[in-house]
Amino acid sequence: MAGAIAYISRDTDGMAWRKLFTDALGPLDFRTIAEGLGNPDDIEIALAWKPRPGLLRTFRNLKMIVSLGMGVDHLLADDQLPEGVPITRIMDEGLVGQMSEYAIFWTLWHHRDIAKYAASQRARRWKPEEFVDTLHRPVGVMGLGSIGQDTAVKLAMLGFPTMGWSRTAKALPGVETFHGRDSLPKFLSRCSILVNVLPLTRETRGLLDKKLFAALPKGAFVVNMGRGAQVVDDDLLAALDSGHLAGAALDVFNTEPLPAEHPYWLHPKVHMTPHMAGYTNPRTASPGVIENVKRLRAGQPLINTVDPKSGY
Ligand code: NDP
Numbered sequence: 303m304a305g306a307i308a309y310i311s312r313d314t315d316g317m318a319w320r321k322l323f324t325d326a327l328g329p330l331d332f333r334t335i336a337e338g339l340g341n342p343d344d345i346e347i348a349l350a351w352k353p354r355p356g357l358l359r360t361f362r363n364l365k366m367i368v369s370l371g372m373g374v375d376h377l378l379a380d381d382q383l384p385e386g387v388p389i390t391r392i393m394d395e396g397l398v399g400q401m402s403e404y405a406i407f408w409t410l411w412h413h414r415d416i417a418k419y420a421a422s423q424r425a426r427r428w429k430p431e432e433f434v435d436t437l438h439r440p441v442g443v444m445g446l447g448s449i450g451q452d453t454a455v456k457l458a459m460l461g462f463p464t465m466g467w468s469r470t471a472k473a474l475p476g477v478e479t480f481h482g483r484d485s486l487p488k489f490l491s492r493c494s495i496l497v498n499v500l501p502l503t504r505e506t507r508g509l510l511d512k513k514l515f516a517a518l519p520k521g522a523f524v525v526n527m528g529r530g531a532q533v534v535d536d537d538l539l540a541a542l543d544s545g546h547l548a549g550a551a552l553d554v555f556n557t558e559p560l561p562a563e564h565p566y567w568l569h570p571k572v573h574m575t576p577h578m579a580g581y582t583n584p585r586t587a588s589p590g591v592i593e594n595v596k597r598l599r600a601g602q603p604l605i606n607t608v609d610p611k612s613g614y
């Protein structure tokens with residue numbers, strides 16, 4: 303039998319993955335961290351979400367690392383990552399769809415003043431709010447990868463003037479695109495709603511800081527579903543408290559779970575969710591991983607690979 307597949311996640315038990323793998327590939331040696339991984343030398347493939355730093359290095363016969371999330375910062379943060387072992391990630395159309403839903407939900411929630419209507423209902427107050435034409439609510443998406451592209455195209459289909467920003471040039475139907483640091487101020491100056499879905503890299507860490515918030519129009523709303531470490535929390539709180547920003551919907555945080563004493567919890571302009579914008583769905587995430595297991599074992603090039611140098 304080929305080497306073992308190790309499932310390493312503290313969030314889920316791996317049983318769904320074991321069944322999907324067995325159904326597709328037949329009997330195999332699929333071990334989970336919860337049941338015990340056994341001899342580390344047996345491990346050929348590691349499916350991992352936030353593995354303990356140094357763990358992957360103990361698998362001396364490792365041939366492929368698979369990120370169980372679409373983000374890979376949780377792997378690249380390990381400074382003992384085994385060298386030369388290819389890193390791949392799930393490409394999960396189900397998760398991509400959920401992420402777009404999340405961005406669209408908060409865009410509509412802010413655009414249609416739902417918080418104000420909820421408060422009016424509690425006060426038994428019949429009060430239509432001021433109407434804003436969708437055409438006057440430009441939305442900007444930072445990051446035009448698998449998630450950002452889907453999000454931007456769907457927002458454009460809803461009628462929002464939609465812009466997207468990425469590192470290299472992109473062309474997307476109905477979306478005005480910008481790329482590179484030089485174009486960032488122009489992009490930001492037009493975003494009445496900003497959706498961040500960048501990967502966490504050296505270049506994007508701390509990018510959402512006071513300078514970036516100041517470059518947004520007054521009254522802008524921020525949705526962060528990328529990574530918490532892209533936001534300078536004190537700068538966001540200051541921009542909310544000064545009235546420059548109308549609000550922020552945050553799914554990801556510098557420390558997760560967010561410590562109980564953090565000001566975000568009770569801030570009236572912060573709307574929090576516990577890193578749930580996109581759940582990995584084994585049904586939709588596993589086909590690409592199974593394809594890579596077949597490719598690895600047939601000596602063919604892998605798909606959905608990650609470039610550790612660029613960080614995504
Ligand atoms: P991709 O790798 O497919 O795309 C990344 C995008 O970001 C690309 O468009 C890339 O530009 C752009 N980018 C990267 N660095 C820069 C930079 N320095 N300046 C400008 N643009 C940059 O990522 P995904 O869309 O698959 O995922 C994005 C992130 O979403 C993940 O890394 C993860 O952190 C987060 N995520 C969050 C989840 C949640 O539940 N909250 C769930 C899943 C993911 P270019 O196109 O030029 O390469």
Ligand code: OXD
Pocket residue numbers: 370371372373374580581582
């Ligand atoms: C992911 C995530 O990267 O859940 O998939 O954040």
